[in-house]
Amino acid sequence: MGDPAPDAAAEAVNFSPLDPELADDFWPRNNDLRERCPVAWSTAHWSADESGFWVLNKHQDVMAAATNWSVYSSADGASPVQFDLDIMRMVPLETDPPLHRGVRKALNKFFTPEALTQTEPSIRATVDELIARCVEKSPADFVAEFTSQLPPIVFFETFLDKKASEIGWIMELIDMLLTQPDRVMEAAPQLLMFLSELLESRRAEGRTDDLAGTIAHMGTGEVDDGLDLDERARVETMNLMVLGGMETTMGALAGIARTLGTDNELRVSLRDADSKTLDRHVEEFLRYDSPVPTAGRTLAQDAEASGCPMKAGDRILLNWAAANRDPEKFPEPDTLNFERANANAHLAFGAGVHRCLGNHLARREIRAAVQAISELSVFELEPGYEVKYRPAFARGPISLPTKVAY
Incomplete structure (x- = not known):
C-alpha cells in the first residue's frame, strides 16, 4: 500500500492500471471512479519501488x-506503470x-x-489478405489472425521496406513483449539489436529518405536538424516507432x-458507407472503447485539478478512458452514437504535444478494416463466448x- 491521501478532501483508492480485476470490470x-472522485489518490504502485x-x-x-507539458511533464516517464528510464526511455514520448x-x-x-x-x-x-486467411480458417481467432497482424505488417512494409x-x-x-512482460529480458535485447543494426545499415547506405534513415542520422551532425542525440536515443526512438502504435492499434x-x-x-x-460516414464511425468507436486507457506524468510544480491541490514531484495518472466517457463532455457516454457531434474530442490518442504521432496511420488501418468487415456476408463472434481483456498498457x-465468410 502507498501513502495515505495527502489531502483530506481526496478519496484514497487502490486503482492500478494493470489490475486483472480492473480488466474484467473495466467500465463500471x-x-x-470518475463520478465518485474526479481526482483520486491511488495507493497502488506506479513503479517497481514507488x-x-x-x-x-x-x-x-x-x-x-x-x-x-510544462507542468505535467513526461520527462520522468509517461508509462502508466513506469519502467526504469536508465534501462529504456521512450523517445520522444518521454521527453x-x-x-x-x-x-x-x-x-x-512521415x-x-x-x-x-x-x-x-x-x-x-x-487487410484483404488477412481477411482471406480468416475465411479459410473460419471459425478463426480474429485477434490472432487479423488484429495482431495488420499493424506490424503495415509498419514494417510501409516504413522499413521489410516484407512480412x-x-x-x-x-x-x-x-512476446506485448503479451508476456515476464519475458521482456529475453525479447527486448533481440529487438533492440535488430533496430541498432537497422540504423547502422541506413547510415552505411547514406539513406535519409525513409523513417529508419531519418532516425539513423538524427542528431549526428550529418543533417541540419538542430538535434544532439547519442546512439542510445536513436535506438530508443526507433523502438518507440515500432512498438508505440502497434499495441494501440x-x-x-x-x-x-x-x-x-x-x-x-x-x-x-x-x-x-462513404468515407465521411466511416470516419465518423471510427471516431465514435475510439471514444467508446479507448485502446490506451491511461498515461503517466510528473508534476513539475504545484498544481490543482477540480479543486484538489497537488504538489511538485507528485506522480499523475491521466485516465483517458474515464475522460472519454465523461457525461459532462459526451451525453449518454456508454452508448455508441454515430451522430455525436463532438466524437472527435475523444482522447484515445492523447492530446497536446505528446499526442500519438501515428494517429493518422491508425485511423487508416481501422477504416480499412471496418470497410472490409462490413463487406463480408458473415462476421459473427462465437455465440455465448465470454470476451476477456488482458491487463496491459493498451486495452x-x-x-x-x-x-468469417465472403
Missing part, C-alpha cells in the same frame, strides 16, 4: 493536464520540449495525412471487431473466435 469501475499517485478522471482535467519538439519535427513528415494517403492501397491489400515474410521472428518478439481493431461481430445490423449498415480482447 472507471465510471464509478507507490501513491493522483488519478485525473474528468475530461476537462485530463485535457488541461495533457495540453500543459519534453525543446528536445521533444525537435525529434517530432524530424519524424512528422505521418501527416498527406504522406499517408499513398499507403491506403497497400493497407487495403494487407522476412520479419516473422521480429513479429514474434513484438508479440491492435487493441482498437480488436475492440471494434468485437462490436461488429455482435451487431450485424450495424455492420451491414456500413457496407456501402483489447485477448481472443475473438469468429465465423
Whole structure:
C-alpha cells in the first residue's frame, strides 16, 4: 500500500492500471471512479519501488493536464506503470520540449495525412489478405489472425521496406513483449539489436529518405536538424516507432471487431458507407472503447485539478478512458452514437504535444478494416463466448473466435 491521501478532501483508492480485476470490470469501475472522485489518490504502485499517485478522471482535467507539458511533464516517464528510464526511455514520448519538439519535427513528415494517403492501397491489400486467411480458417481467432497482424505488417512494409515474410521472428518478439512482460529480458535485447543494426545499415547506405534513415542520422551532425542525440536515443526512438502504435492499434481493431461481430445490423449498415460516414464511425468507436486507457506524468510544480491541490514531484495518472466517457463532455457516454457531434474530442490518442504521432496511420488501418468487415456476408463472434481483456498498457480482447465468410 502507498501513502495515505495527502489531502483530506481526496478519496484514497487502490486503482492500478494493470489490475486483472480492473480488466474484467473495466467500465463500471472507471465510471464509478470518475463520478465518485474526479481526482483520486491511488495507493497502488506506479513503479517497481514507488507507490501513491493522483488519478485525473474528468475530461476537462485530463485535457488541461495533457495540453500543459510544462507542468505535467513526461520527462520522468509517461508509462502508466513506469519502467526504469536508465534501462529504456521512450523517445520522444518521454521527453519534453525543446528536445521533444525537435525529434517530432524530424519524424512528422512521415505521418501527416498527406504522406499517408499513398499507403491506403497497400493497407487495403494487407487487410484483404488477412481477411482471406480468416475465411479459410473460419471459425478463426480474429485477434490472432487479423488484429495482431495488420499493424506490424503495415509498419514494417510501409516504413522499413521489410516484407512480412522476412520479419516473422521480429513479429514474434513484438508479440512476446506485448503479451508476456515476464519475458521482456529475453525479447527486448533481440529487438533492440535488430533496430541498432537497422540504423547502422541506413547510415552505411547514406539513406535519409525513409523513417529508419531519418532516425539513423538524427542528431549526428550529418543533417541540419538542430538535434544532439547519442546512439542510445536513436535506438530508443526507433523502438518507440515500432512498438508505440502497434499495441494501440491492435487493441482498437480488436475492440471494434468485437462490436461488429455482435451487431450485424450495424455492420451491414456500413457496407456501402462513404468515407465521411466511416470516419465518423471510427471516431465514435475510439471514444467508446479507448485502446490506451491511461498515461503517466510528473508534476513539475504545484498544481490543482477540480479543486484538489497537488504538489511538485507528485506522480499523475491521466485516465483517458474515464475522460472519454465523461457525461459532462459526451451525453449518454456508454452508448455508441454515430451522430455525436463532438466524437472527435475523444482522447484515445492523447492530446497536446505528446499526442500519438501515428494517429493518422491508425485511423487508416481501422477504416480499412471496418470497410472490409462490413463487406463480408458473415462476421459473427462465437455465440455465448465470454470476451476477456488482458491487463496491459493498451486495452483489447485477448481472443475473438469468429465465423468469417465472403
